[in-house]
Amino acid sequence: MIAKVGSRGLYVRRKFVPPHRALSTTATFPSAPYLDPSKAGDPAVTSTPQDLSPAERRVLDGALRVDQAGELAANWIYRGQMAVLGRVPETGLVIQAMWDQEKKHIAVMNKLQIQHQVRPTALWEFAKVAGFGLGATTALMGKEAAMACTEAVETVIGEHYDDQLKEMDGFSVSHPSIPLLKDVIREFRDDELEHLDTAVEHHSQRAPAHALLSTVIGAGCKVAIELCKRF
Numbered sequence: 281m282i283a284k285v286g287s288r289g290l291y292v293r294r295k296f297v298p299p300h301r302a303l304s305t306t307a308t309f310p311s312a313p314y315l316d317p318s319k320a321g322d323p324a325v326t327s328t329p330q331d332l333s334p335a336e337r338r339v340l341d342g343a344l345r346v347d348q349a350g351e352l353a354a355n356w357i358y359r360g361q362m363a364v365l366g367r368v369p370e371t372g373l374v375i376q377a378m379w380d381q382e383k384k385h386i387a388v389m390n391k392l393q394i395q396h397q398v399r400p401t402a403l404w405e406f407a408k409v410a411g412f413g414l415g416a417t418t419a420l421m422g423k424e425a426a427m428a429c430t431e432a433v434e435t436v437i438g439e440h441y442d443d444q445l446k447e448m449d450g451f452s453v454s455h456p457s458i459p460l461l462k463d464v465i466r467e468f469r470d471d472e473l474e475h476l477d478t479a480v481e482h483h484s485q486r487a488p489a490h491a492l493l494s495t496v497i498g499a500g501c502k503v504a505i506e507l508c509k510r511f
Contacts, residue, residue, distance in 0.1 A: 310463035314388045328396040329455035336451050342509040343444045344389070344398040347465070349508040350437060351386040352404065353411035357433065358382055360415025361426045371423045374482060378430070378475045385468050392461065401508040410504075414497070425493065427484035432497035434476035440505060441469035 313319040320326065332340065358379035366372045393400060401407070418429035448462055487493055 310460060310467045311384070311388045313460070314391045314464075315384070324456035324460045325391070326395060327455070328457060329453045331453050331455070332451070336453070339444075339447050339451075340396060341398050343447070343465075344392055344396055345401050346440070346505050346508045347444075347468075348386070348389040348393050348398075349401040349403065349407050350440075350505070351382060351389045351468075353407040353504070354382045354433070354437075355379065355386050356408045356411030357415035357429065360412040360417075361419040361429075362415075363412075364416055364419035365423055365426060368423060371426075371482070374478060375426070378478065381471050381475075385471070388464065388468075392464070395457065402511045403504075403508055407504070407508075414500075418493075422487065424483050424487040427479040427482045428487035428490055428493050429497055430479040431476055431484040432494040433501055434472045434479070435494075436498050436501040436505075438469055438473045438476065441465050441472070445469075 313322060313325045358375055361375050362372065362379065365375060392398075414429060415426070419426040444465055445462060448458065448465075451458055484490070
């Protein structure tokens with residue numbers, strides 16, 4: 281277990297395990313029903329609550345719109361990093377393993393967006409271009425800078441997922457999709473925080489101007505979150 285003190289408190293989480301080493305336990309993940317054709321008729325993965333209050337619906341819509349956009353951007357960040365560092369021994373394997381998890385995340389978020397009838401962000405194409413640009417640019421600065429990018433992004437995303445869970449704790453509905461959604465968010469939050477740990481273990485904090493780089497990237501992520509909520 282790895283413990284990390286962040287601005288929101290103490291996180292205790294599992295050590296990062298690349299997806300190819302965790303296949304035997306995939307069925308235990310909350311997101312598994314979204315990737316299992318045998319669950320195609322389960323109301324928890326196919327229907328959305330009809331008794332949400334207007335405020336609750338705004339929370340749900342905003343959360344899924346941001347999460348889908350965030351996972352899309354994360355995929356393109358890793359795509360950009362792999363374009364530059366994919367052939368670097370060890371570093372390429374580490375980035376690929378994290379990217380493989382993000383591919384699963386976006387596949388599930390795409391299904392959640394359809395299930396809950398949420399409009400995707402209008403910034404969809406911008407998220408891809410910005411994500412690729414950020415990933416490639418930091419990778420060109422060196423593998424430590426690429427890991428610093430991951431550290432900064434995943435710090436913001438981990439905290440954002442925590443904020444979403446707190447908002448959804450107040451939902452008064454009993455529809456089975458809501459507890460499942462919260463479990464999926466917890467799963468993805470833990471994955472993102474594992475990526476943060478992996479970045480630190482691979483010397484993210486040795487990147488040139490680490491503090492400045494982290495501040496700029498983190499601030500950019502927070503602005504993107506607010507924009508995707510609205511547009």
